[in-house]
Amino acid sequence: MWGTSERARMALSILEESIEVEDWFKGVDGFEFLIATILSQSTNYKNVRMAMERLRAKLEISPSSIAKSDLRTIRDCIRPAGLFNQKSRRIKAIARRILEGYGGRVENLLLNDDPRSELLRLPGVGPKTADVFLAFYGGFDILPVDTHISRVAKRLGIAGRARGYEGVRARLEELIPPHKRRRFHIALIKFGRSICKARAPYCHECPIAELCPSAERFRKTARGDRR
DNA sequence: CTCCGGGAAA
C-alpha cells in the first residue's frame, strides 16, 4: 500500500507526461490579460476569445480607453462571455482604479510588497483571478486553483481534509515544484475538461484511474451497485 | 447561500 502523497505524486507525474501544454500566455499585454482573466470566470475560453475580439474591434483595450467607454458598449462587446452586467461594471471600475491608483499601468500592481492583496482589492478579482494574473503575467511560482483543479484534487484524494481555496492550493503546491506550477495549472484544467469531467468522468480512458480513489466508486456505480 | 447569463452538453 502506498501513502496518499506518493500516490498523488505518481498520478501528477503521469499527467505531466500525458498532457501537452503550449506557452500561449507569453508576451501578452498585462491589462488585456487581466481583463481576459475576469472574462474567463465561469465561462470557456472560446467565449472569452470571442468577447476579447469584439472588444478589440470596438475600442482600444487599455485602462484609459475602457475607463472612458460607455458601459453599454463594453457590456455589448463582452456579451459572449456571460455574466456581462457584472463583468462590464467590474472591468470599467478596474480600469478607473488602475488609472487613479497605478498611473494607468497594471505593471505597477506587481511592484508593491504584497501584489496579491492589491489585486484582491480590485472589484471582480478574487483568489483565483488574482493567482492566475500573478502566475502567468507576474511570473510568480504559484498554482491557481479553478473548479476543474479543485474537482480533480478532491477526486484524487490530494485535497485531503483541505477545505476552501487556500487549503487546496497549499496542498497542491506542496506536491508540485515551483517551476512546474504554471504548466500544471494548464495541464490539470485540460485533464479536468477532457477526462475528469464534472458530470460523467471518463474513468475508463483515464491514465491515472489505477491511482484514483474515486475511480473505483465510479466503476461500482456504473455496474449498478448502489452509491 | 444565491444571484448573475446565454450557449452547450447531457
Added chain:
DNA sequence: TTTCCTGGAG
C-alpha cells in the same frame, strides 16, 4: 428538458 461553465460579491 436540466445542468454546467478557468468565480466573485452581496
